[in-house]
Ligand SMILES: NC(=O)C1=CN([C@@H]2O[C@H](COP(=O)(O)OP(=O)(O)OC[C@H]3O[C@@H](n4cnc5c(N)ncnc54)[C@H](OP(=O)(O)O)[C@@H]3O)[C@@H](O)[C@H]2O)C=CC1
């Protein structure tokens with residue numbers, strides 16, 4: 142089942158649990174707007190190359206649409222649609238005043254030079270600048286993009302509309318980015334995990350963690366679990382995987398990856414087949430890379446007791462069912478990785494106020510939002526007798542449906 146079918150299925154199930162009117166259900170499933178643009182750039186050698194860029198704006202009933210921009214070869218319309226819809230429920234679960242959107246370009250960012258990436262980002266921005274904005278749709282980084290990408294979008298957008306730092310979040314600090322945004326998704330994952338573990342009478346200290354992906358989210362989550370006394374026993378990236386049952390020194394692994402660009406050849410751990418990362422012996426499995434990695438094929442072999450969905454849509458519905466039957470507790474993406482967009486909200490607020498928070502304030506507020514959202518989800522689980530995924534979906538969908546009804550449909 143593709144990402145969109147799976148997301149729609151979860152949404153419909155939540156709508157059924159909530160007893161949502163079928164007309165509202167239908168209106169919430171159809172995206173507000175889907176944008177598809179051609180992006181042609183000259184490569185450094187002068188040859189032309191064309192890419193397809195997407196921005197799907199799913200819903201704006203609770204505020205401006207919000208979500209990342211992904212550069213990855215597998216970016217395709219259905220997945221962007223699913224990710225945009227997930228953003229709508231995620232911002233509602235986090236209770237921040239936004240709707241949902243997502244964008245992307247089907248490209249391999251590692252095969253493009255710095256100046257090619259800049260040209261591609263600027264052309265994409267030229268094609269969508271009229272449809273994004275501080276109060277309409279606010280992009281941010283996702284897989285394959287970063288603060289530099291946001292700086293180019295901000296600069297290109299400002300040529301058309303005047304200087305507007307709040308048009309993107311996840312910017313460099315020098316351009317109005319928020320302290321703590323770079324770490325925010327990983328830090329939010331850790332706060333979310335702590336809230337879940339506390340419910341089970343456990344804490345991070347002494348538990349074992351396997352982490353798929355060592356980019357923005359995975360590396361920060363690994364570092365913060367490690368610093369709290371968690372034992373990170375396996376880590377992977379696109380180049381391979383490493384394993385040490387006694388715990389990997391994450392600071393040393395970060396230095397190694399910075400120096401070599403890969404995890405392979407790290408002296409503090411053994412080589413592991415990447416396919417085995419998800420089925421490693423561990424207490425907590427944290428997918429922090431692509432969607433759909435937990436499927437019917439491998440879910441039965443997962444040995445973790447907890448799965449924390451730091452990536453978007455890492456678990457397909459078959460895997461969801463298999464894992465639940467095995468008693469594995471899954472913390473769903475629309476809550477587990479909401480720390481990134483929550484600090485994006487803080488960044489947007491700081492830009493609008495023209496006032497910069499210190500990092501302690503950002504992290505304290507992030508923890509407050511993540512902890513509150515967890516208790517709100519648990520409340521939905523109790524009132525509707527459902528698992529954490531449906532607790533999160535019903536919480537998000539209910540808030541969006543209420544806002545939609547209050548705004549009405551009169552032309
Ligand atoms: N950035 C953010 O604020 C947020 C991100 N997310 C989600 O988190 C996930 C990761 O995003 P982010 O960290 O930003 O992306 P990055 O591009 O920073 O990192 C992605 C990581 O995944 C690795 N990777 C890619 N393919 C594979 C694979 N097949 N097996 C193992 N590792 C792989 C990459 O390897 P390599 O390092 O070798 O390239 C890299 O380490 C995505 O699902 C994203 O949507 C969710 C909320 C917010």
Ligand SMILES: O=C(O)CCC(=O)C(=O)O
Pocket residue numbers: 207208209210231279280281282283310311453478479481482483485
């Ligand atoms: O920070 C943001 O606005 C969005 C981050 C994102 O793309 C996500 O949460 O999946």
